[in-house]
Every structure is written in structure tokens, then in C-alpha cells.
Amino acid sequence: MLTKRIIPCLDIKEGRVVKGVKFLGLRDAGDPVEVAKVYDAQEADELVFLDITASFEKRRILVDLVEKIAKxxxxxxxxxxxxxxxxxxxxxxxxxxxxxxxxxxxxxFPELVTEASERFGSQCIVVAIDAKDITDPDNPEHLKWEVFINGGRTPTGLDALDWAKKAAKLGAGEILLTSMDFDGTKDGYDIALTKTISEAVSIPVIASGGAGKLEHFWDCFSKTQASACLAASIFHYQEYTVKDVKTYLQLKGVAVRL
Amino acid sequence: MIPAVKVFLPLRVLLISMIAIIDYGMGNIHSVNKALEVCGARTLVTNKPEVIRSCDMIVLPGVGAFDDAMQELEKLGLVSVIKEHILAQKPFLGICLGMQLLFETSEEAKLTKGLGILKGKVRRFEARKDLKVPHMGWNSIKVASPFFKGIADGSFVYFCHSYYPEPKEKSVIVATCNYGIDFACAVAQNNVFGMQFHPEKSQKVGLRMLESFIKLC
Incomplete structure (x- = not known):
């Protein structure tokens, strides 16, 4: 049986892990390889590295880093x-x-998604969507989310549901869906958003933003069609290990790899 | 002691077989190479026919489109090299797309036929409400071959694909996986092996499989 995935997310700046990672027993907490090894030992199913470097040298650094991790x-x-x-x-x-x-x-440039998926295969092309709730207060029944780009700074006017469907049609193999309203709040995933998008597309959706407690993972998997949950701070600050989350989910009857 | 060591080292190097990892521009050669090295293999990443001919084993990795992959192999003059290698009974391992290419045809390919070393075709998963495509993530496999000695039934391996092989002869299936249907996730016929999952991304279980492969030589 295909298992639900738990994915720690690491922010990378100039080739180093940032966002106040506080791993104990690490020689160098900023070294992505060392951090990756810790998550590997915790039986994380995948890792996501998000580069937030602004410098000109960025691309070469990132490629070097990827090589080092893969080694x-x-x-x-x-x-x-x-x-x-x-x-x-x-x-x-x-x-x-x-x-x-x-x-x-x-x-x-939506055609980039098509070109990339034709050339390298859909399975390796992820479209990341940062979505913000723009539901009209006078019409609360009709939930709406808008897509933001440039790290959440620029509104696009695009409807998140429409864009997710289009991304799948363009050839994306997966959607990494982040709720801008819930990100960093530790109040749990945006269930309405995740449910809406994951039920509308036939490609896997990774829920992101808001994980703060074990229950939040269960909430997301039991109420939506998400294939994976991504989390950052809950793991970085060692509140829980990936294994804690998976053990909890297994007790709840969710198929996980343990 | 020192002269003995000096003699011993080159001899040992000569005794370990060489694996050619075919680099034909179809992605992710790096991980396969590193994983094989960690398992103790000597590897060469190459697309040169003469170099591949001199190697004891071939690993054909690859992700991407079936047509592009076959066309690249043709262009590099590697189709005949691979077939000769297999005819000579030397070990061959295809991973993901590299496994699919072993078959005759694919639903994905409009222009090209596969290597045709194994009978059968490659099909696409049909997406349903409860079945997302690509099949992505960790799934458990049912093993049925001595090749998977030391791999427990139900072990988890990493999958990342939209197409799966459908061998004509069921006897070549050495492991199956369930995703909406039971499909062949590993095949073997004499010296030819194929894995639909990524052993190089499947942590300890995957590395153990690669170790078994290396020992074939």
C-alpha cells in the first residue's frame, strides 16, 4: 500500500540551513548534509530544500549543494x-x-511546466503554489484563494483552484500547496484549502503550512486527499521527530512507512 | 609487509568487476553512481560504446520520456552495445525508465519501440479519484525471487512513475507492488534485471538490493 509521506522542509541560504535549526549533537547545525542525515535517521520519507539565497552566485551554490546531499x-x-x-x-x-x-x-511562464515535464517526465516536476484566503466576507460559503508569487509578496489575481488544475494539465507531477494564512501559525493545516485542491486534481498534493501538533497531521490526512504533509518548525525545534509523527499516525490507522 | 601490500592492492582492483552506468542525458546518474560506490562497486559513468563493451555489468538508469530515451540510445550507438552485452550473458540492471526500455513497446511512445529484450509492454496508470498519478512515494513490495534474499516481504521502496511494465511472460516477475492494480515492480530473466522503483533512493533496503546485484559478477 502506498503510504502517506511526512516531509521536513529545510530553508537554504548560501548553501546553509537557516531558520534557527536547533539539532542537538550536530557538529555543524547549518550543514544541510548533516541535517539531512538526521532526518534520514528519523525515517523521513522525503526532504524539501527551499533555496532563499538572493545572491548572484545562487545557482552554482545550489547545484553544488545538491551534489553533496546526493553523495x-x-x-x-x-x-x-x-x-x-x-x-x-x-x-x-x-x-x-x-x-x-x-x-x-x-x-x-506556464509553458515551462509543459516543456520540463515533456523533457524530464512529469514525476520530477513539482509546481509550488502559495495560496491566500480571499473569501468574500459577504459570501462566506464560497471559499476562494488567490495565488501569490515572489515568496508570497506579489498577488497574481489567479484563483488557486484554477491554477492547480491548470498546473496538472500543463504536466506537473505534484503540487506543493502552502497556505499563507496558516504558515507559521502552528494552528494546523488549512483543511478547506487542502481538501478543495487535492480533491480537484488527479496528481499528488503535498499540504504545507501550519503543522504544530500531532493531531494536525491526522486532521489533514483524514479530512483531505493530501498525499503528504510538509512541516518545518515542528521538526526543527525538536518538538517531535518524524518518527513520532509516523508512530502517532499509524496508531490512528494511517498507512505510513515505519 | 609493505611490499606485500603494494602487490596486493593492484591485484584486488583488477579482481573487482567494473560497472558501466550509461549516461545518455536522461537524468539522475549521480545518485545511482554514488549508491553503487557506497555498495563497494567500481563504476564508470559513460556513453562511449567501447568503454561500455569493456565493462562487466551495465546499469541503465533514467527518468523522462520513453521516445527521447530510445532516440538518445540510438544516436549514441548504444542499442546494439546493450543487446550484445545481454547476449553475452553479462549482468544488466535497468532502473525506472531504464527498466521500461527493456520491453517491446510503451503506451507513452509514439515514435519508437523499446529494446524488446523482454516481451510485453509498458502501460499508464489510470488516474481515479482515489488513485493519484504519478504513483509517488513509498510503497511495499512482495518479493518472489532469490535475488531479493535478505529483503523482507513488505519492505518499502521509493516509487516515482506514471507508467508500469506489463510482461507477457509472468515468469519474469520477481516482485510485485499494488497501486490500484498489482503490477510488476521488478523483473528478471537470466542475466537481465529491472526495477521500477529507485533502489538508489530507497535508503537501506535499496542499497542492500544493489549490493546483491554487484555480487552477481
Whole structure:
């Protein structure tokens, strides 16, 4: 049986893990390879590395990093952040990334998703969507979310549901869906958003943003069609290990890999 | 002691067989190479026919489109090299797309036929409400071959694909997986092996499988 995936997310800046990672017993907490090894030992199903470097040197650093990670851990990982063109995607895949995630550029140039999936296969092209609730207070029944790009700074006017369906049609193999309203709140995943999108598309959806308690993972898997849950701070601050989450989910009857 | 070591080292190197990992521009060669190295293999990442001919084993990785992959192999003059290698009874391992290419045809391919080493075709999963395609993530497999010695039934391996092989002869199936249907996730025929999942991304279980493959030589 295909299991539900638990995916820690690591923010990378200039080749180092940022976002106040506090792992004990690590020689160098900022080294992505060391952090990846910790999550590997915790039986994480995948890892997502999101590059937030702003510098000019970014691409080379990211490719070097991907090579280093692939040399040291033998588990699937996705890389995203500032992926611009086919060349970027090819370099990251050749360096050992399983999947490449595209966000802003997919909105600006949707044909990039098609070209990339035709060339490298849908299974390695992830479209990341940052969605914000814009439901009209006078019409609360009709839930609506808008797509934002450039790290959540720029509204696009695109409806998140429409864009998710279009991304799947364009050839995306997976959607990484982040709720901007819930991200960082630790109040749980945006169930309405995740449910709406995951039921509307036939490709896997990764829920992201808001995980703070074990119950939040169960909530997401029991109420939506999400294939995976992504989380950052709950793991970084060692409140729970990936294994804690999976053990809990197994007790709840969710199929996980343990 | 020192002269003995000096003699011993080159001999040992000569005794370990060489694996050619075919680099034909179809992604993710790096991970396969590293995983095989960790398992103790000597590897060469190459697309040169003469180099591949001199190797003891071939690993054909690959992700992407069936047509593109076959066309690349043709262009590089590798189709005959692979067939000769297999005819010579030397070990061959195809991973993911590299496994699918062993078959005769694919629903994905409009222009090309596969290598035709195994009888059968490659089909697409039909997406349903409860069945997302691609089949992506960790799924358990049922093993039925001595090749998977030391791999427990129900072990989890990593999958990432929309197409799956449908062998004509069921005798070549050495492991199955269920995703909406039971499909062949590993095949073997004499010296030819194929895995639909990614052993190089399947942590300890995957590395153990690659170790078994290396030992074939």
C-alpha cells in the first residue's frame, strides 16, 4: 500500500540551513548534509530544500549543494527556490535531486511546466503554489484563494483552484500547496484549502503550512486527499521527530512507512 | 609487509568487476553512481560504446520520456552495445525508465519501440479519484525471487512513475507492488534485471538490493 509521506522542509541560504535549526549533537547545525542525515535517521520519507539565497552566485551554490546531499543520503529530495528555466531544472536533476519545484516562474511562464515535464517526465516536476484566503466576507460559503508569487509578496489575481488544475494539465507531477494564512501559525493545516485542491486534481498534493501538533497531521490526512504533509518548525525545534509523527499516525490507522 | 601490500592492492582492483552506468542525458546518474560506490562497486559513468563493451555489468538508469530515451540510445550507438552485452550473458540492471526500455513497446511512445529484450509492454496508470498519478512515494513490495534474499516481504521502496511494465511472460516477475492494480515492480530473466522503483533512493533496503546485484559478477 502506498503510504502517506511526512516531509521536513529545510530553508537554504548560501548553501546553509537557516531558520534557527536547533539539532542537538550536530557538529555543524547549518550543514544541510548533516541535517539531512538526521532526518534520514528519523525515517523521513522525503526532504524539501527551499533555496532563499538572493545572491548572484545562487545557482552554482545550489547545484553544488545538491551534489553533496546526493553523495551522502540515499533518499528522495526536492529542490526549489528561484528555478528559472530548463537549464536550471536539468542541472538540479543531474546533480541528484529527485524533483524540482517551480513557483513564480511557473505562473509567469506556464509553458515551462509543459516543456520540463515533456523533457524530464512529469514525476520530477513539482509546481509550488502559495495560496491566500480571499473569501468574500459577504459570501462566506464560497471559499476562494488567490495565488501569490515572489515568496508570497506579489498577488497574481489567479484563483488557486484554477491554477492547480491548470498546473496538472500543463504536466506537473505534484503540487506543493502552502497556505499563507496558516504558515507559521502552528494552528494546523488549512483543511478547506487542502481538501478543495487535492480533491480537484488527479496528481499528488503535498499540504504545507501550519503543522504544530500531532493531531494536525491526522486532521489533514483524514479530512483531505493530501498525499503528504510538509512541516518545518515542528521538526526543527525538536518538538517531535518524524518518527513520532509516523508512530502517532499509524496508531490512528494511517498507512505510513515505519 | 609493505611490499606485500603494494602487490596486493593492484591485484584486488583488477579482481573487482567494473560497472558501466550509461549516461545518455536522461537524468539522475549521480545518485545511482554514488549508491553503487557506497555498495563497494567500481563504476564508470559513460556513453562511449567501447568503454561500455569493456565493462562487466551495465546499469541503465533514467527518468523522462520513453521516445527521447530510445532516440538518445540510438544516436549514441548504444542499442546494439546493450543487446550484445545481454547476449553475452553479462549482468544488466535497468532502473525506472531504464527498466521500461527493456520491453517491446510503451503506451507513452509514439515514435519508437523499446529494446524488446523482454516481451510485453509498458502501460499508464489510470488516474481515479482515489488513485493519484504519478504513483509517488513509498510503497511495499512482495518479493518472489532469490535475488531479493535478505529483503523482507513488505519492505518499502521509493516509487516515482506514471507508467508500469506489463510482461507477457509472468515468469519474469520477481516482485510485485499494488497501486490500484498489482503490477510488476521488478523483473528478471537470466542475466537481465529491472526495477521500477529507485533502489538508489530507497535508503537501506535499496542499497542492500544493489549490493546483491554487484555480487552477481
Amino acid at each position: 551522502n543520503i540515499f533518499m528522495p529530495f526536492t529542490v526549489g527556490g528561484g528555478v528559472n528555466d530548463i537549464g536550471d531544472i536539468r542541472n538540479l536533476l543531474n546533480a541528484g535531486a529527485e524533483k524540482v519545484s517551480i513557483n513564480t516562474q511557473a505562473v509567469k
